[in-house]
Amino acid sequence: MDKSILCIGAGYVGGPTMAVIADKCPDYKVTVVDINKKRIEAWNSDNLPIYEPGLDEVVKRARGRNLFFSTDVAKGIKESGIIFVSVNTPTKTFGAGAGKASDLQYWEKTARDIIEHSQSDKIVIEKSTLPVRAAEAMSRILQSNTKGLNFDVLSNPEFLAEGTAISDLDNPDRILIGAMRTESGQKALKRIVDIYARWVSPEKIKTTNVWSSELSKLVSNAMLAQRISSVNSISAICEKTDADIEEVTGAVGMDSRIGAKFLRASIGFGGSCFKKDILNLVYLCEYYNLPEVAAYWEGVVNINEYQEKRFVKKIIEKMFNTISDKKIAIFGFAFKADTGDTRESPAIYICRWLMEERARLMIHDPKALENAKIDLKDIQGNIEYFEDPYEAVKGAHAIAVLTDWKNFKSYDYEKIYSLMEKPSFIFDGRNILDHKKLYSMGFNVFPLGKPEQTHLSERII
Secondary structure, eight states: OTTEEEEEOOSTTHHHHHHHHHHHOTTSEEEEEOSOHHHHHHHTSSSOSSOOTTHHHHHHHHBTTTEEEESOHHHHHHHOSEEEEOOOOOBOOSSTTTTTSBOOHHHHHHHHHHHHHOOSOEEEEEOSOOOTTHHHHHHHHHHTOSSOOOEEEEEOOOOOOTTSHHHHHHSOSOEEEEEOSSHHHHHHHHHHHHHHTTTSOGGGEEEEEHHHHHHHHHHHHHHHHHHHHHHHHHHHHHHHHTOOHHHHHHHHHTSTTTOSTTOOOOSOOOSSSHHHHHHHHHHHHHHTTOHHHHHHHHHHHHHHHHHHHHHHHHHHHHTTTOOTTOEEEEEOOSSSTTOOOOTTOHHHHHHHHHHHTTOEEEEEOSSOHHHHHHHTTTOOSOEEEESSHHHHTTTOSEEEEOSOOGGGGGSOHHHHHHHSOSSOEEEETTOOSOHHHHHHHTOEEEOSSSOOBOSHHHHHO
16 A cells, blocks of 8 residues: 555546656556546547647556556545545635635545545545645544544645646656644655655755645746736737837846746636636635735736737727627637647637627637537537638638647648638737738738737728
């Protein structure tokens, strides 16, 4: 049991993390369980349930050797000495804290399942992003068992970026592990540190108390999201003053105190963590009667929504104040490149607002079309989905680039232009295309935070 690891939850965090641990620690047995049968079947197939560069190779090296995927949660709990909890903790949609606090019902159910099926002491590790002092609540639930068992609860938040998760796990900026300041807690801490030390250098493994570890995860995501919202707010000023956001951020990013990362203007942040974690932080501040701090962080989310709405407003205004019955080709639905994940993707909200204006959408994405269909299934109107970008643009009045897929740069835009209605518009919500070249082809180009390049005024003259 000392070298038997269980992960409860086979999602974007649990699956890749356990695959890398199994790959790096072949003497450990690593089992990933989930109640979702289809998800587990996919993990055991050649068509994994998530797309992540490098994940296929890691899974195939370890699966069947010391990496296993199963729906038998009870067996996994009984046979493991170390349990990672990586279940979903969505934002509450009901009751106290609705819209901000984390919904911990799945997390608590997991704690009670661990009690029910355990026959020996366990180390239980929070892998899900949880509110501060959640570990204390889990510890109290687990220690209330009537079997005389001891459970040490640790916090080990993930700091993965989708699209680079495997490289992030292979060479992390840091591994953060929080533990109780008890003798058994520190022993448990050492056992988990020893696992990561197989491939992570000691200076990158940071240990703290549990509360600091839990809060650090929320703060890390909040700070990253804050940078995105900050630069997006400046992109609006750039458009009004004919400044160029890339020149501005290039100059600002050269300041060593600021740095260049996360200073790219875009339609906004998405994914499963940023918005959820900021709202969790807002709720925490409100709970502890810190309204000014809560308002500050809530502003980061508000700016993100403002940027999405501003982008839609620009599309409507530039296309002669109406997009009713006009075809708009959507390039990209995933919240970022190199993933099929669409959770909280800006594309969801932008497409919904465009549909409210009765536009006709033709959606193209290399990996996220199935998720896009799910996200928009309740929308009434004309939406089509295309794997082929050239089919998506036939008869389109405009292209809206919503995801920063690299292959969008290499498309034949001369051909695309010939297939579109005229005048043809491109709204680059990620600033990834060659705007000058597109303009020379005849496109009217509208980037974010950069001067527009349009032929429309020339025609009026």
